[in-house]
Amino acid sequence: MRFAIAAFIAGGSLLLFLPVLPGLWLEGSLCATVISLFGCTFSGRVLKDNRAPYQYFCFCLIFFSLGFAWNAYYAQGRLNNLLPTELEGKDLQIEGRVNSLPQGNASGAKFSFSVERMLLAREVVVDFPERIYLSWQPAWRNPEDIPEIVPGQRWKLRVKLKQPYGSLNPYTFDFERWSFHQNYGANGSVRSGELISKKDIGVTEFPLAIELQRWKLRKKIQRLLPKGAPYAGVIIALVMGDQNAIDQSDWRVFNATGIGHLISISGLHVTMLAGLGASFASFLWRRQSLPLIIPVSKVAAACGFLTAFVYAWLAGFQIPAQRTMYMVGVVAFALWSGRNPRSFDIWWWALALVLIFDPMAPYTPGFWLSFGAVAAILYGMGNSDGLLGIPTGRELELGKRERFLQALREACRVQAIVTFTLLPATLYWFYQFSVISPVANALAIPIVSYIVTPLAIGGALLPDFIGQYLLLPAHAAMEYLAMFLKWLADFDWAVVWSSQPRWWALIIALLGIVVAIRPGELKTSYCSRLIGLSLSTCLFFNPVGSVPLASGDFRAHVLDIGQGTSVLIETASHQLLYDTGPIQGKKDDAGQKVILPFLRGKGVNQIDRMVISHSDSDHIGGATTLLREIKFNLMMGSLPSGNPLLLDLKGRGIASIPCRYGQQWNWDGVDFLIWHPQEYTLFEDQYPYKPNEMSCVLEVRNQNHSLWLTGDIERQGEAELVDRLTSKQIKHLDDKQLVFMAPHHGSKTSSSIELLSKLNPNRAFAQNGYRNRYGHPHPLVTARYADLDIPFYHTPLTGMQEWTFSNHAYSRVLFWRDENVRLWHRFSGEQ
Numbered sequence: 025m026r027f028a029i030a031a032f033i034a035g036g037s038l039l040l041f042l043p044v045l046p047g048l049w050l051e052g053s054l055c056a057t058v059i060s061l062f063g064c065t066f067s068g069r070v071l072k073d074n075r076a077p078y079q080y081f082c083f084c085l086i087f088f089s090l091g092f093a094w095n096a097y098y099a100q101g102r103l104n105n106l107l108p109t110e111l112e113g114k115d116l117q118i119e120g121r122v123n124s125l126p127q128g129n130a131s132g133a134k135f136s137f138s139v140e141r142m143l144l145a146r147e148v149v150v151d152f153p154e155r156i157y158l159s160w161q162p163a164w165r166n167p168e169d170i171p172e173i174v175p176g177q178r179w180k181l182r183v184k185l186k187q188p189y190g191s192l193n194p195y196t197f198d199f200e201r202w203s204f205h206q207n208y209g210a211n212g213s214v215r216s217g218e219l220i221s222k223k224d225i226g227v228t229e230f231p232l233a234i235e236l237q238r239w240k241l242r243k244k245i246q247r248l249l250p251k252g253a254p255y256a257g258v259i260i261a262l263v264m265g266d267q268n269a270i271d272q273s274d275w276r277v278f279n280a281t282g283i284g285h286l287i288s289i290s291g292l293h294v295t296m297l298a299g300l301g302a303s304f305a306s307f308l309w310r311r312q313s314l315p316l317i318i319p320v321s322k323v324a325a326a327c328g329f330l331t332a333f334v335y336a337w338l339a340g341f342q343i344p345a346q347r348t349m350y351m352v353g354v355v356a357f358a359l360w361s362g363r364n365p366r367s368f369d370i371w372w373w374a375l376a377l378v379l380i381f382d383p384m385a386p387y388t389p390g391f392w393l394s395f396g397a398v399a400a401i402l403y404g405m406g407n408s409d410g411l412l413g414i415p416t417g418r419e420l421e422l423g424k425r426e427r428f429l430q431a432l433r434e435a436c437r438v439q440a441i442v443t444f445t446l447l448p449a450t451l452y453w454f455y456q457f458s459v460i461s462p463v464a465n466a467l468a469i470p471i472v473s474y475i476v477t478p479l480a481i482g483g484a485l486l487p488d489f490i491g492q493y494l495l496l497p498a499h500a501a502m503e504y505l506a507m508f509l510k511w512l513a514d515f516d517w518a519v520v521w522s523s524q525p526r527w528w529a530l531i532i533a534l535l536g537i538v539v540a541i542r543p544g545e546l547k548t549s550y551c552s553r554l555i556g557l558s559l560s561t562c563l564f565f566n567p568v569g570s571v572p573l574a575s576g577d578f579r580a581h582v583l584d585i586g587q588g589t590s591v592l593i594e595t596a597s598h599q600l601l602y603d604t605g606p607i608q609g610k611k612d613d614a615g616q617k618v619i620l621p622f623l624r625g626k627g628v629n630q631i632d633r634m635v636i637s638h639s640d641s642d643h644i645g646g647a648t649t650l651l652r653e654i655k656f657n658l659m660m661g662s663l664p665s666g667n668p669l670l671l672d673l674k675g676r677g678i679a680s681i682p683c684r685y686g687q688q689w690n691w692d693g694v695d696f697l698i699w700h701p702q703e704y705t706l707f708e709d710q711y712p713y714k715p716n717e718m719s720c721v722l723e724v725r726n727q728n729h730s731l732w733l734t735g736d737i738e739r740q741g742e743a744e745l746v747d748r749l750t751s752k753q754i755k756h757l758d759d760k761q762l763v764f765m766a767p768h769h770g771s772k773t774s775s776s777i778e779l780l781s782k783l784n785p786n787r788a789f790a791q792n793g794y795r796n797r798y799g800h801p802h803p804l805v806t807a808r809y810a811d812l813d814i815p816f817y818h819t820p821l822t823g824m825q826e827w828t829f830s831n832h833a834y835s836r837v838l839f840w841r842d843e844n845v846r847l848w849h850r851f852s853g854e855q
Contacts, residue, residue, distance in 0.1 A: 026369070029376045031084040035091030036383055045099055095383045105153045107210035112186045113795060115215065117143040119180050123155070123231075125238050125340070126173040127268045132161040133173050136208070137181075153209020158183060160214040171219065175235035178220040185212035189794045191584040192823035192841050195455070195524060195625025196618050205384040234337045238264050241338070241484050248483065248492045255502045258287055259495065262477050263484045265289040265340035272616065277506065279454065280513040282461025283468045285393060289339035291348035292473055294332050297481070298352050301331025325356035343378065343385055344394040350374035367402045371395070389453040393446055400445035401438055404541040439465060441541045444557065448525065448533045451563050455624040457520045460512045468505060475501050523627025525563045533560040572596070576693035576726050576831035580763075583622065584819040584840065585614050587769065587793030587800070588642035591733055592623075593724055596692035598632045602722060602733050607645035615646020620653055629654060632691075635683065636661030636669070637719040637735030644669060651676060660687075662701060662718045662735075683720035685748065693831070697723045700737060700745050716768060717741040729829040730760045732783065734767040742767065742779045749782050757783065761835060763827060766790040766809075770801025770818065780812055787815050794820040 039045075119141040126135035135158055142152045158181070162170050188211055190199025203211065241264055249256045257269030265288055278284045305327030309320050332352045336345040351374045358365045365373075375395060378385050385391045443462060450457060458464070476498045483494030512518060525533070536559025539552060546553070573579060573596045581592040588606030592599065605614025623629075634656050637643050647669050650656075659673055659680040673680045687698040700721035719735025737745065764785035767774035769792040788809055792800040801818055809816040817825060823841030 026372050027080065027084055028087040029372050031087040032091035032094075032376065033379060035088035035093075036095035036379065037386075038088075038092055039095045039099065045096060045103070094380070098383045102204050102207055105155065105207055105209035107153050107156075107185055107187050108151055109187070111152075113184060116183050116185060117180065118183055119143075119220070120178070121232075122173055122175050122177045122179070124235050125175060125242070125266060127266075128170075128173065132159060133170055134159050135173050136206070137179075155207050155209060156185065157188075157203065157206070157208040157211040158214050159212070160217070171217075175239050176232055179217050180220055181217040182215040183212050184215060185210040186795055189820075191586055191618060191819075193584050193618055193622055194824065194840065196621045201384075201387060205387065231337070238266070238338055238340070242266060244488070244491070245480075245484055245495065248488060248495050249499055253499055255499055255506060258502055259476075259480045259499055261287055262289070262293070262472070262480050264338055265342050265345070272611070274506070277509050277513045279456070280458060280460075280519045281464035281468070281509045282458030283464050283472070283509065286465075286468055286472045288390075289336075289342050289345045290473075291344045291394060291398070293477055293481075294335055294339070294345050294348040295352070296473075296478070297335050298328040298332040298348075302328030322360050325359045329353045329356040343382075343388060343390040346378050346382075347374050347394050347398070350377045367406075368399075371399060371402060389449070392449045392453070396445055396449055397442050400441050400537075400541060403538075404441040404445075404543055405434070405438060406543040437546075444537050444541060444560070447537070447560055448530050448563060451522055451525055452530065455521065455523055455621075455627070457522065457564075458518065459520060460515065460518045464509060464512055467508065471501060471505050476505075520564070521624060521627075521629050522564045524625045529562045533563050536560055571828075573692075573828075574831070578692075578694045578724060578726060578731075578829050580724070580731055580825075580827040580829070581622070582765075582789055582791060582819065582825040582827065583618060584822075584824045585618055585791055587796045587798070588614060588645065589637065589735065589765075589769075589791050590614060590619055590646070591765075591791075592628075593731075595694045598691040599628060599630075600633045600635060600696070601631050601650075602635045603637050603643040603735070604634070604646035604650055606642035613646045613649055615649035619646050619650060623654060630657070631655070632657050634659045634661075635720055635722060635733075636663060637683075637721075637733075638662045638715045639664065639667055639669075640715055640736065643735065648672060651678075660720070662715075662720045693726065695723075695725050697725070699723055699732075699748065700741055702744065702748075713740065714738070719767075721745065725756070725760065726829060727831050728760055729835055730757055730762045731827070731829065732762065732764045732785070734765045736768040736774075738768055738771070738773040739776065742774065742776045746776075746778050746782050754782065761786050761829075763829075764788045764814075766801060766805065766816070766818075768800075769798070770805045771798070772802035772804050775805045775808060777808065780808070780814070785814055787817070789816070789822075789825060790818040792818055792820065 118137075118139050120137050120139040122135050123138040124136040126133050128134065137156050137158050139152060139154055139156060160170050160173070188200050188203035188208055190197075190203075192198065192200070242260055245260050245263065246256060249259065253259075254271075255274075257267070257271065258274070260269055261267045267288060270287065275284070278287055302324040306320050306324040309315065309318075309323045329349070329352050332349040336342075336349040339345045351370050354365065354370045354373045357363075378391070378395075439462060447457060479494045479498035479501070483491040483498060485491075486494065536556040539556030540554075542549075542553075573594060575596050577596065579594045581594070583590045583592070583605070585605040586608070589603040590605040591602040593602065601619075605619060607613045608617060623631075631654055634647070634650075636647065636659065638661070644663075651672060656678055659669075659678060660683050661680070662683045663670055670680055683698055683701070685698055685700055685703045689696050698720065701718050716736035716738050717740045719737045719741060721735060721737060721741075722733045724731045724733070762783060762785045764780075764783060764787070766788050770790040790801050792798075801816075806816055817839070819825065821841065822839040825840070826838040827835065828837070829835045
């Protein structure tokens with residue numbers, strides 16, 4: 025059966041490599057193939073003498089086809105749920121219900137909404153997504169305008185929607201993939217709403233009833249803990265898997281110490297509760313003659329699975345909880361049917377069930393970390409004989425001291441196996457390795473698993489007068505543990521930052537890990553184990569970034585940053601970051617959401633120079649976050665002397681200089697020149713002109729190409745730049761390919777015909793938000809570029825743009841949102 029499950033997974037995985045979904049003709053042919061193979065496999069007329077190999081092949085092919093067809097059906101259903109394009113941006117009236125646990129804070133509420141009816145101009149629209157994701161922001165002067173959102177409520181809402189859209193960059197969170205996984209056909213904002221009914225949940229609506237209970241549990245925990253309790257979000261995450269209330273600073277500590285896997289619903293928590301449910305059922309069923317009706321073991325197994333099932337739903341059906349629930353279910357089924365499955369059979373069945381109900385699960389880190397850890401333990405601890413020279417099964421013949429030592433050494437071996445096995449997945453998903461993880465986990469695992477979590481679950485499920493006295497010590501234990509973890513995380517060597525490994529490095533490392541963690545005695549095989557483990561070093565010395573640059577070449581990563589600007593320039597041995605993107609909400613910014621994950625994934629931990637064009641929040645928003653995490657050698661920019669960023673730089677000992685015309689330098693055969701603002705500009709407490717007009721304009725050029733980064737200059741700044749660009753000054757541009765950033769995101773007050781005629785760019789681009797409220801790029805500007813026959817690319821349509829400028833006669837650009845993703849576009853001197 026393992027081969028059949030593996031074939032089913034392989035068939036589903038094949039779909040990921042197709043550029044488009046298959047049509048109905050392919051699905052029909054697959055069904056016909058499955059039926060014919062099924063008939064041939066069980067036909068006694070085919071290969072009567074030696075049918076075993078043929079049957080194995082047919083079985084695998086059948087399940088391969090089924091896996092492919094099932095994933096295609098799943099994907100097509102998701103795509104059919106999308107909002108029609110013609111309804112984007114319109115005011116719509118919808119009716120429906122809140123169908124999941126809402127997330128909210130002082131800046132508003134976000135929730136999933138099941139649409140039952142949609143009205144447009146008093147007509148009911150039939151072709152409309154069944155499930156959408158909404159954000160309800162308060163009026164800026166009255167945050168209490170938003171009512172409390174509760175699962176099961178029925179609302180009539182006035183909304184403005186768009187198809188799921190998110191910035192698309194490598195190594196960053198993919199909102200569109202997440203929306204596809206969650207089956208959200210649209211997302212948007214609520215303009216106004218009318219509550220129709222508070223409670224309208226039928227007895228058959230189990231998922232909605234569970235969501236309501238989750239909401240009540242969260243409210244109860246928040247009510248019983250003191251207001252402002254710093255780790256209330258952690259307690260909520262341990263009880264019900266809702267991690268949204270955990271502060272980003274806490275996540276940095278948890279990830280740096282390698283205990284992030286504990287701050288969620290782990291398989292251990294589900295197993296522990298399933299065991300309690302089974303024990304309680306066993307205790308009750310042993311009364312009188314009940315065991316004569318059904319054996320105690322079967323009742324205990326069934327109740328254990330039922331407990332795991334209910335708790336997995338309460339925990340948000342996260343993948344670790346799903347995996348454990350299915351494994352408990354397989355064990356219970358085997359017990360009821362009189363079978364004795366092997367450990368890996370249980371693992372395979374759980375894997376198959378997860379992928380049947382959730383084909384998108386492999387896109388989540390939890391899938392690989394959860395199944396990988398369990399598989400490694402089953403494989404590595406498959407034969408623990410020889411750890412102390414004592415065969416397994418004779419532990420009871422030992423003294424207490426020997427048994428304690430054996431248990432301790434086996435626990436250490438399990439921890440080592442999990443740590444080494446998860447190293448490739450950790451580097452692939454998070455680009456870091458925690459050196460202090462073994463020490464932190466040695467303390468955190470028993471405290472979180474056996475003190476904090478049981479007390480938190482008991483406090484949440486028991487009545488208030490008891491629950492409060494359980495939740496308070498749970499929070500106190502977590503608080504003291506966090507103090508120790510912060511102390512560990514403050515060491516400079518606590519975390520080793522790397523980059524996302526290449527696929528071949530992952531394969532080599534995994535093969536070495538299989539050798540290193542194999543079962544058996546350690547003393548007689550330590551040499552080969554160390555050799556296998558040493559193969560994992562290729563994960564650290566193998567940056568996944570683009571092809572290395574030669575002297576004179578440079579590369580520009582134009583990030584899909586939303587309504588803001590951020591461009592990373594690379595030469596052979598230097599990096600420059602031009603602007604740091606916008607602020608996103610009260611706590612988030614593009615530095616945290618986009619730029620930092622992008623830099624970590626590329627393995628960039630130090631930047632030679634930061635250039636800030638001017639002080640607008642959509643250009644400087646992520647600077648503070650990046651200064652905390654990335655080392656910068658120098659900052660230059662057009663900032664008033666009293667800007668908080670300059671004070672932050674001074675406190676960190678980072679030199680800063682104003683940006684002025686005439687400054688230039690050379691890195692690795694690539695020239696950098698500042699063209700604006702003028703050389704005698706004085707940056708006092710306030711700008712002498714409008715901030716946009718003071719934008720720092722940077723040109724990057726080599727022998728054959730020129731790239732212009734223009735910030736937000738408008739009419740006045742462009743006029744000064746045109747006057748400065750005399751025939752002598754721009755003589756060097758005559759024989760160069762010129763790529764031009766449209767100033768001010770393509771606003772109608774920029775990209776003057778005078779400047780474009782002066783520079784005569786070959787191509788242009790703009791960074792702006794999708795369907796942004798400013799209407800950037802303005803239709804007049806895009807028409808102007810079209811009239812001048814200048815190809816114009818803006819990030820909402822292209823995703824991140826990666827321009828590579830060679831010292832030779834050609835360059836190339838990669839659009840991350842290309843229809844055929846990862847397709848390189850080459851261009852030369854011809855338009």
